[in-house]
Amino acid sequence: MDPRRVLVFRAVARSGSLSAAARELGTTQSAVSQQLRQLEREAGSPLLVRTSQGTRLTEAGVALLARADTVHSALHQAGEELGALASLRTGSVRLASFPSAAATLVPAAVRALRDDHSGVQVTLVEVEPPEAWTAVLSGDADVALVFGYDGPPDDDGALSWVPLGIEPLHLVLPPDAGAPARVGPSWLREQGWVAGCERCRRHLVDSCRAAGFEPRLLHESDDYVVAQSLVAHGLGVTVLPQLALTAFRHPDVEVRPSSGFGERHVGMVHRPGAEGVPAIRALMERLQAGAARVLRPR
Incomplete structure (x- = not known):
């Protein structure tokens, strides 16, 4: 199987159409189509189905794309090695x-x-x-x-x-949260929470359940600036990792260590x-x- 044709196939599969792949490769759509036909003959099976919206991979095409990505990555690394010989x-x-x-x-x-x-x-x-x-x-x-x-x-x-x-995870609280002794599971149960991405939200919920309460999720934002601003305005509490607080620390929030939320x-x-x-x-x-x-x- 000609690796050059495999890379042409990858360009079509990743871009979604023959015309887009031709532009990416700096060639014509007919040349791309010819390369694909030859590759499908070598593979002994159709790799793409043409539709009005572009192309769709067949089962054989899905299998070949995984190998094509490996070829693409290996060739990129080879190119970088050669280009970096001169210090x-x-x-x-x-x-x-x-x-x-x-x-x-x-x-x-x-x-x-x-x-x-x-x-x-x-x-x-x-x-x-x-x-x-x-x-x-x-x-x-x-x-x-x-x-x-x-x-x-x-x-x-x-x-x-x-x-x-x-990096540790910290509780981020509004300025009127009160003494540390007050901020326990019963107090946190009553608060609204600001949750992040899907994995972060899942970890937050699991940690709260382990502490004996179900968090009341009111707001969702992947942006740690937005999350802190919501907390600073008294609209909830949240948990943020150290790097997020290093990148930005709102002046009107209180940050407290909390081993119950683990670490990253x-x-x-x-x-x-x-x-x-x-x-x-x-x-x-x-x-x-x-x-x-x-x-x-x-």
């Missing part, structure tokens, strides 16, 4: 990160890398850990900053995990072998150095 004078790294790490760990690390190797380009996309993990698996990101509650994220062994440290294990994931690419390794080293100044050692 990191060129190269690029695609980084995915959850929001609070993107606001705290990433800027200093990228600036440090640029100061040392101005020819290395880092691009950042801000996404939650499940999407960041998927981006690395699909070959659309080289490194992802992710976290897991009370331990590293669940891993099937497809990616390599590099721990960076541990922060780390990086990448495809096995990616750490051998000089530009990727250089960024990872700077992220590790920055995390050592902010996070608790694991």
Whole structure:
């Protein structure tokens, strides 16, 4: 099976149409169509079904796309290795990160890398850990900053995990919350809560249930600035990790430690072998150095 045709197929599958893939590849739609027909003959099965809205993968196409992503990622890494032979004078790294790490760990690390190797380009996309993990698996990101509650994220062994440290979770309360002795399960049961992303919300609910009460979820926001502003105006309470509070601390909220809500294990994931690419390794080293100044050692 010709790997060049496999990459043409990946471009069509990922873009959703032959015309979009042709634009991406800098060729004609008829040339893309011809490459696909030859690939389907080699595969012995249709890979795509043409529809009025674009293309749809067949079962064989879904299976091939997973392998095509691996080929795409491997070729990207090979290109980076070749481009970085001259002491990191060129190269690029695609980084995915959850929001609070993107606001705290990433800027200093990228600036440090640029100061040392101005020819290395880092691009950042801000996404939650499940999407960041998927981006690395699909070959659309080289490194992802992710976290897991009370331990590293669940891993099937497809990616390599590099721990960076541990951050505690804190109760964020309005300024009139009162003495610490007052803020117990019975008081928290009566409050409205501001919840974050789906995984964060699930962890919050599980922690509250473990403490003996069901949280009354009133507001949902992935934005830690919005969450703190709601709390500052007396519209609820919430739980936020240390990195979020490092990135932004509203002057009118009170932050208290609360071991009952656990902690987050922060780390990086990448495809096995990616750490051998000089530009990727250089960024990872700077992220590790920055995390050592902010996070608790694991």
